[in-house]
Amino acid sequence: MPATRPGPRIDPERLVDDRTVDALCAVSPDDVAPADRLTFARNVFVPLTTACRYTCTYCTFYDPPGQATLLDESDIREICRQGAEAGCTEALFTFGDDPDERYGDLHATLDSWGYETIHDYLRRACAIALDEGLLPHANPGDQTRAELAAVADLNASMGVMLETTARIRAHDGPRGKVPARRLGTIDLAGEMGVPFTTGILVGIGEDWRDRARSLAAIAAMHDRHGHIQEVIVQPVRENDRWSGATPNSETMRRVVAMARVALSEDVSVQVPPNLLPAEELLDCGIDDLGGVSPVTDDHVNPDHAWPAVDRLRAIADAGGVSLDERLPVHDRYVDSEWLSDPILDAIERDDPAGERFRAVLGRD
Numbered sequence: 001m002p003a004t005r006p007g008p009r010i011d012p013e014r015l016v017d018d019r020t021v022d023a024l025c026a027v028s029p030d031d032v033a034p035a036d037r038l039t040f041a042r043n044v045f046v047p048l049t050t051a052c053r054y055t056c057t058y059c060t061f062y063d064p065p066g067q068a069t070l071l072d073e074s075d076i077r078e079i080c081r082q083g084a085e086a087g088c089t090e091a092l093f094t095f096g097d098d099p100d101e102r103y104g105d106l107h108a109t110l111d112s113w114g115y116e117t118i119h120d121y122l123r124r125a126c127a128i129a130l131d132e133g134l135l136p137h138a139n140p141g142d143q144t145r146a147e148l149a150a151v152a153d154l155n156a157s158m159g160v161m162l163e164t165t166a167r168i169r170a171h172d173g174p175r176g177k178v179p180a181r182r183l184g185t186i187d188l189a190g191e192m193g194v195p196f197t198t199g200i201l202v203g204i205g206e207d208w209r210d211r212a213r214s215l216a217a218i219a220a221m222h223d224r225h226g227h228i229q230e231v232i233v234q235p236v237r238e239n240d241r242w243s244g245a246t247p248n249s250e251t252m253r254r255v256v257a258m259a260r261v262a263l264s265e266d267v268s269v270q271v272p273p274n275l276l277p278a279e280e281l282l283d284c285g286i287d288d289l290g291g292v293s294p295v296t297d298d299h300v301n302p303d304h305a306w307p308a309v310d311r312l313r314a315i316a317d318a319g320g321v322s323l324d325e326r327l328p329v330h331d332r333y334v335d336s337e338w339l340s341d342p343i344l345d346a347i348e349r350d351d352p353a354g355e356r357f358r359a360v361l362g363r364d
């Protein structure tokens with residue numbers, strides 16, 4: 001049995017009352033106003049390691065012990081260099097949650113490189129990204145305070161998908177994600193003033209009340225700390241490990257509208273344009289299309305290619321709204337209250353990367 005992941009927990013049942021859930025369950029797309037613009041970011045996806053202590057049954061990203069990959073420094077540098085050359089602004093570090101003791105080889109390799117944990121190595125990876133002219137956005141799953149503190153100042157923003165507050169079969173067993181632990185991470189990030197991305201995964205066994213509760217829990221986190229910059233409403237997609245259907249358009253329309261009503265206006269509602277037809281959601285309150293990559297695959301959903309920016313523009317045109325590029329951290333967080341000196345320096349520096357970052361900010 002793996003040891004339970006340490007760190008704070010927040011019980012979602014205590015955070016959200018039934019009346020709020022009832023009210024959100026009554027929301028329909030007719031209740032929301034369409035946004036007047038769409039934003040997106042250009043990124044590279046850097047899959048630091050495919051080793052993971054969890055085994056979410058919808059996920060093909062993780063590899064079992066003995067088969068997991070670990071990028072070395074030159075791999076990381078090369079991906080980032082290509083991204084910067086292609087005009088990207090973001091290095092998205094998405095990888096397995098804190099690999100446990102089953103992954104002996106990985107820990108031996110990290111040790112031989114001088115790192116105690118994957119979190120220590122993430123700090124190095126973020127430094128490489130900055131050095132190559134990209135802003136890091138790390139998505140490392142559950143975090144303790146010490147782990148967040150070890151990397152927060154080298155990230156423009158960070159994120160963890162809540163997925164759902166519900167207890168579902170996809171997260172069952174000793175290697176299942178614990179919603180209270182995910183909420184604990186989101187809360188910690190708020191306490192530490194980290195601009196944060198989170199979201200829900202739709203269609204993994206949760207019901208409508210669970211969706212409402214999950215969105216209301218995220219809203220409660222934002223009420224506490226003001227740090228939620230965007231909420232991703234993501235449909236689960238079929239793959240070799242998950243044969244359940246993807247949610248249909250009607251479901252996605254209703255859940256996006258629910259997100260728009262649950263969250264305050266300063267929180268963006270994002271849908272991933274490679275996983276669903278975003279055109280069908282423009283009137284339900286989305287205002288962001290997330291990160292797309294001209295260079296790398298979406299390693300979590302590798303069968304779903306990123307659309308080109310021209311395609312995003314066609315989506316925006318179809319809805320009669322503007323399309324604006326943004327940095328991984330949303331504009332309203334680009335100040336010294338939210339960002340560390342190393343990140344602000346990178347944005348303000350008189351070098352090609354700084355110019356690229358400021359040009360994107362100026363366009364917004």
Ligand SMILES: O=c1nc2n(C[C@H](O)[C@H](O)[C@H](O)CO)c3cc(O)ccc3cc-2c(=O)[nH]1
Pocket residue numbers: 041043092094137138139158159160161197198232234272275290291292298299300301328
């Ligand atoms: O689970 C997450 N996925 C994040 N994603 C990934 C994306 O939304 C999808 O979850 C994956 O690409 C899977 O299809 C991002 C993608 C971007 O291009 C830019 C930022 C993010 C941020 C997150 C994040 O914080 N958490």
Ligand SMILES: C[C@H]1O[C@@H](n2cnc3c(N)ncnc32)[C@H](O)[C@@H]1O
Pocket residue numbers: 058059060094160161163200201234235236237238239242300301
């Ligand atoms: C990086 C994020 O990708 C999402 N994720 C994991 N597996 C799938 C899938 N089959 N379909 C869609 N999203 C998925 C989870 O929400 C995770 O947090």
Ligand code: MET
Pocket residue numbers: 052061094095096097139140141142160161300
């Ligand atoms: C590839 S999944 C994304 C990162 C992390 N393992 C999580 O589930 O939050």
Ligand code: SF4
Pocket residue numbers: 052053054055056059060061062095096097141
């Ligand atoms: S979704 Fe993240 S936590 Fe779950 S198995 Fe995949 S990599 Fe691990």
